[in-house]
């Protein structure tokens with residue numbers, strides 16, 4: 001699979017309409033990820049759903065989505081004259097629904113299906129994410145693999161005791177790749193004047209620059225244990241040097257999400273240029289020269 005650069009917009013950011021996905025590519029992304037698609041319409045949380053400061057973003061949007069039929073219309077518009085590879089992200093509350101939504105989204109022929117089993121914000125609705133248990137994570141992976149021929153990547157949570165064990169279980173169950181990591185936490189921020197949590201959901205997933213060291217370590221640990229499994233490394237990547245860093249930990253593609261808040265949509269072009277400048281300055285001609293290099297040493 002060819003990407004003009006390794007930067008893909010992470011799920012949840014500018015990924016709802018065909019036009020917004022194309023806009024991201026026009027701004028320099030090498031590939032795009034859709035927002036999580038449910039089988040049926042799913043309502044999100046009440047506002048406020050996002051807050052941010054210079055260190056982090058906290059969000060509990062609650063995975064709102066109009067369902068697979070509407071998503072197929074929008075992603076279909078993207079697939080007409082597709083400007084870059086599409087990663088279709090899917091989510092479900094029940095194992096069987098993952099299979100059904102995977103089968104339906106496959107009719108669009110996306111390049112990759114990303115399976116979101118790690119959203120921290122719908123726990124009150126559905127209980128612990130599937131990514132918290134080896135058996136649940138493997139069960140979802142198996143059913144998705146049985147219903148599609150498209151390569152799949154499973155998006156895992158850093159909020160577990162042993163990420164490597166979960167990653168191994170998912171790869172044994174047939175995952176072609178892994179996306180590391182979903183947001184951290186959940187976390188909370190309190191408004192001092194209101195004397196109450198700021199988000200309507202009270203808690204939300206933490207993303208942005210503060211989580212980059214955790215993302216880098218998760219990618220490093222999993223790449224060390226599973227060196228042949230491609231990883232989409234994501235979590236706080238904001239600059240070209242951040243992207244190089246997570247590639248040195250073992251990432252193949254690099255997800256960029258919250259950086260859009262800090263640097264606007266042109267962050268994709270800027271990060272790609274910064275990566276090129278770093279490679280030129282360090283005599284790196286191909287990213288394969290540095291991929292996972294920190295793990296080997």
Ligand code: DHB
Pocket residue numbers: 012059060061062063064116118119120121182183205
């Ligand atoms: C949401 C979903 C996620 O997967 C995540 O990490 C954070 C927030 C959401 O839609 O609320």
